[in-house]
Amino acid sequence: MLKAQMKSLDAEKIRKDFPILSRKVHGKKLVYFDNAATSQKPRQVIDAITHYYENYNANVHRSIHQLGEEATAAYENARGKVGDFISANSIQEIIFTKNSTEALNLLAYSLTADLKKEDEIVISQLEHHSNFVPWQQMAKIFGLRLKFIEVNKDGSLNEESIKEQITKNTKIVSVSHISNAIGSLNPVEDITKIAHENGASMIIDGSQSVPHMKVDVQKISSDFYVFTGHKMLGPTGVGVLHGKKEMLEKMRPFLYGGEMINEVGFEETTFNKLPYKFEAGTPNIIEAIGLGVAVDYLNQIGIKNIYEHDMELTDYALERMKELDFVEVYGPKERGPLVSFNVKKVHAHDVSQILDSEGIAIRAGHHCAMPLMKVMGLQATARASFYLYNTNEEVDHFILALKKVKKVFGV
Amino acid sequence: MMYQENILDHYKNPRNFGKIENATVHHHEKNPLCGDEISFYFIIDEHNVIKDVKFSGHGCAISQASASMLSESLKGKKLDEIENLTKEDILEMLGIPISPVRLKCALLSLDTVKNSILIFERYVRNKHAV
Numbered sequence: 001m002l003k004a005q006m007k008s009l010d011a012e013k014i015r016k017d018f019p020i021l022s023r024k025v026h027g028k029k030l031v032y033f034d035n036a037a038t039s040q041k042p043r044q045v046i047d048a049i050t051h052y053y054e055n056y057n058a059n060v061h062r063s064i065h066q067l068g069e070e071a072t073a074a075y076e077n078a079r080g081k082v083g084d085f086i087s088a089n090s091i092q093e094i095i096f097t098k099n100s101t102e103a104l105n106l107l108a109y110s111l112t113a114d115l116k117k118e119d120e121i122v123i124s125q126l127e128h129h130s131n132f133v134p135w136q137q138m139a140k141i142f143g144l145r146l147k148f149i150e151v152n153k154d155g156s157l158n159e160e161s162i163k164e165q166i167t168k169n170t171k172i173v174s175v176s177h178i179s180n181a182i183g184s185l186n187p188v189e190d191i192t193k194i195a196h197e198n199g200a201s202m203i204i205d206g207s208q209s210v211p212h213m214k215v216d217v218q219k220i221s222s223d224f225y226v227f228t229g230h231k232m233l234g235p236t237g238v239g240v241l242h243g244k245k246e247m248l249e250k251m252r253p254f255l256y257g258g259e260m261i262n263e264v265g266f267e268e269t270t271f272n273k274l275p276y277k278f279e280a281g282t283p284n285i286i287e288a289i290g291l292g293v294a295v296d297y298l299n300q301i302g303i304k305n306i307y308e309h310d311m312e313l314t315d316y317a318l319e320r321m322k323e324l325d326f327v328e329v330y331g332p333k334e335r336g337p338l339v340s341f342n343v344k345k346v347h348a349h350d351v352s353q354i355l356d357s358e359g360i361a362i363r364a365g366h367h368c369a370m371p372l373m374k375v376m377g378l379q380a381t382a383r384a385s386f387y388l389y390n391t392n393e394e395v396d397h398f399i400l401a402l403k404k405v406k407k408v409f410g411v
Numbered sequence: 412m413m414y415q416e417n418i419l420d421h422y423k424n425p426r427n428f429g430k431i432e433n434a435t436v437h438h439h440e441k442n443p444l445c446g447d448e449i450s451f452y453f454i455i456d457e458h459n460v461i462k463d464v465k466f467s468g469h470g471c472a473i474s475q476a477s478a479s480m481l482s483e484s485l486k487g488k489k490l491d492e493i494e495n496l497t498k499e500d501i502l503e504m505l506g507i508p509i510s511p512v513r514l515k516c517a518l519l520s521l522d523t524v525k526n527s528i529l530i531f532e533r534y535v536r537n538k539h540a541v
Contacts, residue, residue, distance in 0.1 A: 347471035349445055349516065353413060365444060379446035379469070408414050409472075410423070 008308035009301055015389045017042040017297075028359030031394045036180050036208060036338050036385035037363050038230045041294075045233060048293040052286050060285055061259060061276070075285050078292025079275070085295045085303075086206075086225065087216040088242055092274040095248070096288050099239035100207045101130040103226035104174070106241060106254040106278065107203055108134035111172055113252055117143040120170040122200070124149040124157055124186070125375050126179045129368040131205045135174065149175070151375060155182040156332035162191055170200040177209035178336035181367035181381070185209075185334045192222050201247065207231060211298075211387070212337050213307045223247050229287065234294035238287035241278070248274050255280035306388045310337035313386040317395045324399070326406050330381060338385035340367075343402065345411045348380040354408055355382075358401040413507050414472065421476035426483050429465045436535050438527035442519050447474040449523045451482075455531060459490040466523075471516050473509070478520035480504050490528055496521060 015021050018040050023030050032040060052074070058067035060075045076091070083094045097103040112121070112135075121135050125148050139146040147170075150161040157175075166173055173195040177188050188204050195202040203224040209215055211232035217225045224247065229238040243251075253260055253271055257280035262270040271277045298306065314337045321327050321341065330340045343351050348364035355362055363383045366373045373379065384398060405411075431437070431452035441448040447470025454463040464485045466478045481504065485493065501521050502509060509517050 347445075347447075349471040349513070350414070350473070353513070357412070366446065370443070373446075409419065 008312065009305045009388060011309065011389055011391045014301065015391075017044065018389055019043060019046070021389060025359040025361070026357055028357075029397075031358075031360040031390075031397055033384040033386065033390065033394070033398065034361045034363050035211075035387040035390075036231070036383060038236070039211060039233050039387055040389070041235065042233055042297050044297055045235065045290050045293050049235065049286055049290050052289055057286075059282055071285060074289045074292075075283070078288045078295075081292040081295045082240055082288075083242075085299070086210065086227075086242060087218050089218065090245065093242055093245055093248065095241040095243065095275045095278045096283055097226075097239040097241055097278075098237060098284065099230075100205060100226045100228040101239070103239050103241035104130050104203075104205065105134050107174075107224055107226075108138050110251045110254050111201065112138040112142055112144060115142060115144055115171055118145060118169070120145045120147055120167065121172045121174070122147045122149060122165045122170050122195075123174050124176070125151045126155065126157070126181065126184060126369060126372045127174075127176055128180050128205065128207070129370070131174055131176060131203075132369075132371065135172075145169075148371075151184075151372065152332070154332040155179065155184045155330055155372075155376065156334065157184065157186050157191075159187075162194060166191075166194050166198050166200065168198055170195070170198050172203065173200050174203035174205070176205040176207070177215070178206075178212075179331075179369070179372070180208050180338075181369035181372055181383070182331040182340040182376075183335040183338040184332050185336050188222065189220050192220055196221070208336055208338075212303075212310050214303050217242050229291035229294065232291075232294055233297055234291035235287045238284045238291050240291075245274060248278070253277055253280070257281045259283075301388060309388055310386050310390075313337065313390055313392065313395060314339060316392055317384065317386070317398070320395060320399045321402075324402055324406075326411050327402060330376070330378075337387070338383055340381045340383045342378075342381055343405050343409070343411065346405060346409050348382040350409070351382045351402075351405050354405045355398070355401045358397070358404065360398055360401050413509075413513075415507055418472060418476045418505065418507060421479040422472040425466075425475060425479040427465045427479070428467060430467055431463060431465050436527050436531040438523055438530055440519060440523040440526065442470070442474070442515055445470060445474070445516060447471060447516055447519055449474065449478050449519055451478075451520075451523050451527050453527060453531070455490070461485050461488050461490075461493070466520070470519075471513075473505075473513055473516040474519050477501060477505060477517050478523075481520045481524060485524065490532070493524060493528055496525070 056070040058071040060072040150158045192202040201223045206227040210227040225242040230236040260280040352364035434452040435455040437452040439450040449468035
């Protein structure tokens with residue numbers, strides 16, 4: 001009991017809210033360590049979705065009837081919750097997208113259309129393909145220069161390279177807050193400062209940070225901050241773009257159609273006000289409402305407690321993995337709650353397969369970060385990523401399973 | 412159980428591993444999603460019979476063991492016999508349950524071999540005939 005009180009949160013109690021965690025995999029208790037890919041959903045979120053469909057399913061912003069009003073209120077209420085969660089200035093700054101990828105594409109398409117040839121975009125070598133390919137392709141189309149902040153051997157961003165790559169010709173800087181592939185926690189406040197000193201807009205991909213730590217977009221002072229709902233207990237199909245109002249106002253829309261317009265004529269169209277200018281068509285209503293409920297859940301546990309818990313687990317896993325001389329761990333000291341590793345002489349997919357036979361779900365592969373893998377000289381890695389419902393006992397089970405990998409492969 | 416003794420044996424001690432410098436045809440394929448890579452090298456005689464075969468590559472145990480086992484079965488075979496090899500033949504050869512996500516690992520070697528033969532028939536053999 002005393003031990004439980006010392007913990008930052010009561011994971012055992014939290015687990016009861018997640019129906020999936022009581023299932024078995026290959027006859028073993030499920031250990032879900034693939035949270036960086038997607039998180040599991042609490043009963044509260046699952047129930048909210050059913051409740052919506054059974055009680056007030058309607059389109060938003062256009063239906064003049066009771067159901068439409070209730071759906072609109074719930075959808076907009078979710079926007080408010082999400083805005084508060086990241087300390088946004090107003091709900092006009094919160095745009096619902098399909099996911100982080102769509103939010104980044106929105107920015108890539110909308111921001112680069114007004115750039116001149118030879119203008120520079122700076123990203124880093126460790127970006128997920130979603131914060132890599134859109135910029136690479138826009139650079140090709142518009143003749144822009146794409147530059148890369150280099151990573152150090154340990155996978156952290158090189159400070160000198162940050163200062164070198166961002167220049168007066170740089171118009172856009174786009175960097176992830178936490179690397180999904182090796183967990184590096186990047187100094188986004190410092191990078192934002194340097195970007196602004198050079199007159200560039202700053203974009204941060206917070207897909208791996210918002211689920212785990214307090215993100216304050218005012219404090220960071222980024223121009224744009226994107227993240228996705230399904231990695232933070234919400235449903236799939238909803239992502240978020242936060243943008244400073246004055247930036248969003250001067251940008252071109254990304255998707256054209258219904259709802260994003262003010263008035264449509266045969267020759268000209270005027271666009272709706274923020275945030276609707278960027279939400280064409282019937283939006284992901286239930287997904288957004290579900291994300292709002294997920295935010296309630298995270299708030300109820302407390303994001304600070306979640307951060308402490310996730311990092312305690314990560315430290316514990318790192319400590320225990322040190323005992324295993326056949327395991328190689330990647331990533332810098334400053335990291336988020338995930339561990340990227342390899343069992344020496346064994347491919348990550350084989351590691352993942354053997355762990356799966358023990359009921360343990362991890363990710364293996366290049367983690368949609370092929371350029372980073374190349375820079376680090378890796379084919380693939382295995383990745384264990386932790387969240388609020390994971391426990392030290394699960395880490396112990398994971399360590400035993402890694403020993404089994406060693407036994408099977410005789411390494 | 413996927414990691415049976417024979418699979419691990421082929422993975423750790425691959426048969427016919429290496430290159431053939433004067434190969435009649437060689438071909439490389441990879442599976443970018445996994446990072447698995449395989450090259451096959453063949454000596455093919457005038458009767459369309461495989462006289463020698465070697466492979467090189469790296470990747471997961473399934474992809475490499477599959478290549479090793481397949482290479483053993485190819486020597487002395489006629490090209491049309493190879494063309495008729497199917498996914499089912501490979502799965503039978505491996506003799507272990509392969510989950511859908513690992514199927515492309517298991518079949519990378521067959522794709523490489525079949526494409527080698529295609530290249531041989533389209534570009535190498537015809538070049539001599541014409």
